[in-house]
Amino acid sequence: MELRHLKYFAAVAEELHFGRAAQRLQMAQPPLSQQIKHLEAELDVLLLSRTKQRVELTKAGEAFLKRTYEILNRVHLACEEAKSIDRGEAGQLIIAFTGSMAFDPLPILLRSYQEKYPKIDIVLRQMTTTEQLEALQENTIHAGLLNMPIESAAVHAEMLREEPFIVALPKTHPLASQTEPVDVACLANEHFIMTPRNEGQSYYDAIISLCQHAGFSPKKTQEARELHTALSFVASGIGVALLPSSIQFVKNDEIVYLQLKKSFTTCKIGVAWNKAEKSPVVHSFISFLKKDHYSLL
Structure with missing residues (x-):
């Protein structure tokens, strides 16, 4: 039994007419009739009752048609899934x-x-x-x-993108009330909370570069693997942190975010x-x- 036999049977079952089914399948009627007979012979079951006036499904044919639809639908889904995966869509x-x-x-x-x-x-x-x-x-x-x-x-x-660094300060910090961008050099005496270099070399090096171009090397107080941890340390007054500007979406009443003045270094x-x-x-x-x-x- 081949998949085409199921398609032939479904067409005849839906049309209940060999001539119309053959036309729909774009094939001659005699080969279609022969294929259906081969299918019935293989199953050893009569699927269609034929008379000169009409073609009808037998009870076995009705049951077989239901399963045929299930199989054809599964095959269709399998084909569509394979195509979607090949296109990178699934x-x-x-x-x-x-x-x-x-x-x-x-x-x-x-x-x-x-x-x-x-x-x-x-x-x-x-x-x-x-x-x-x-x-x-x-x-x-x-x-x-x-x-x-x-x-x-x-x-x-x-x-994909670059975003500027900002500084996160405890709200009690002397600079916290400032509304203008902060010069990085003003942070020279601060204690910095930083990500370990072995966790993200480029990110760490960008911060070091930012400070060095302002004329100092940052004093590292604590290391934080996660930015949430860094923010927690800042909120507790342990130190300040240079972070990507998108961190401002994290709201904390104990933290003030300030832009940096003349910052050429970005987080890439x-x-x-x-x-x-x-x-x-x-x-x-x-x-x-x-x-x-x-x-x-």
Whole structure:
């Protein structure tokens, strides 16, 4: 039995007329009649009752037609799913992101992507830039939204956006009442809360560069792997933190955010993937980011 036999039978069952069914299938009537007879012979069941005046389904034919529809529908769905996956429109996509991405760009980005590709199952994992590079090389994630630049022979990355740094201060800080942007040099005597360099080299180095261009090296008081932890330390008065501007979406009555004056250093966010990645879903996601959705970031 072949799939075409089921299609032939369904057409005859719906038309209840071999001539009309043959015309619909764009084939001659005698071969169609012969194929139905072969199907009945293989099943050893009479599916159609034939007279000179009419063609009717037998009880067995009615039951067989129901299952035929189920099979044909499943085959159709399987074909459509395969085509969708091949086009990068369906499947699973594991995306890693740094903590700063969660405060503003990521939710907007994913909502837009999910609206465009509703058949893609997105799995999110928060990771540092270093962890993402390791995961990409080990193929445990498909794409990473991370801080740039990166250094990896196995991973390719492209920058998506830049955002300025701001300073987060305890509300009791002398500068907290200021409304104008702060000169980075004014922070020379502050104690800084920073992300460990081995957790995100480019992010750490950007902050060091920002301070050094202002004429000082930051005094590191505490390290915080997560930006939420850094904010908690700031709120407690332990120190100040230079953070991506999108962090301002996190409201805390104990923290004041101020813009920086003449800040040429930015936090660079990019998308990274394994150079050997061949999944259409992954490349569809990369294309989505690069071509259409810079504005969302």
